[in-house]
């Protein structure tokens with residue numbers, strides 16, 4: 001019991017699963033080697049954070065860990081007492097049993113490797129159409145020289161300096177199936193940390209986060225977008241450039257187009273399960289902010305010669 005997983009995540013042991021998850025996600029982002037750099041300190045810290053979350057987010061593992069942690073702190077506080085005061089016979093036997101317990105845990109039994117967790121961000125298009133992403137993950141591998149035993153013929157393994165394992169970056173190509181939902185988990189079996197003493201490897205879990213689109217909305221497979229046009233484009237008609245997921249195309253604006261009018265660009269929506277949506281453009285007439293004197297005088301001229309009063313029928317029943 002050398003690591004305090006609660007301390008690593010900066011929380012108390014009475015925190016909810018949500019709080020544990022939040023603490024983990026904040027720290028995992030902050031200490032991700034892509035962000036915090038590639039130093040050994042960062043890698044160790046990042047590994048510890050993942051290790052802490054792997055234990056504390058799993059009900060059974062957490063209970064086991066909490067029990068061991070309480071027992072350990074009890075045994076340690078008793079051991080400390082013996083240092084300052086002469087031991088009584090009764091206490092001595094307890095301390096001894098604590099020692100036995102720790103010894104028993106170190107027996108070389110096969111242990112499954114830890115699961116590791118990562119996140120991946122996808123755009124709405126990527127999630128709908130499916131894609132392939134590369135993820136750079138820290139992975140623990142057994143030392144090939146000593147096979148994780150840390151010692152060779154009684155002396156410390158020189159290849160791993162007695163650590164028994166190596167932590168390295170590994171690139172994974174992750175296939176994202178079309179139509180994947182937000183918060184889905186992709187499991188890469190056996191790609192977690194290496195098993196110990198012949199135990200099987202852990203798995204890797206990648207949680208998908210679908211980003212909220214910022215520049216458009218969606219309605220099922222349709223993509224909705226508002227496009228501004230000028231008053232003269234609305235009156236005279238125009239050819240304007242509109243960018244879709246298929247690329248930018250030239251779109252005809254008819255003469256006399258009204259504000260709020262919709263244009264459907266067939267087949268330019270989201271592709272999913274062999275179906276394809278449309279892009280629906282809503283036209284918004286916008287007046288350019290900086291009008292020149294000449295433009296203003298032309299608008300004045302327009303006002304003078306205008307024949308139709310568009311508010312004529314406003315109050316008729």
Ligand SMILES: [Zn+2]
Nearest residue numbers: 143146157160
């Ligand atoms: Zn080694």
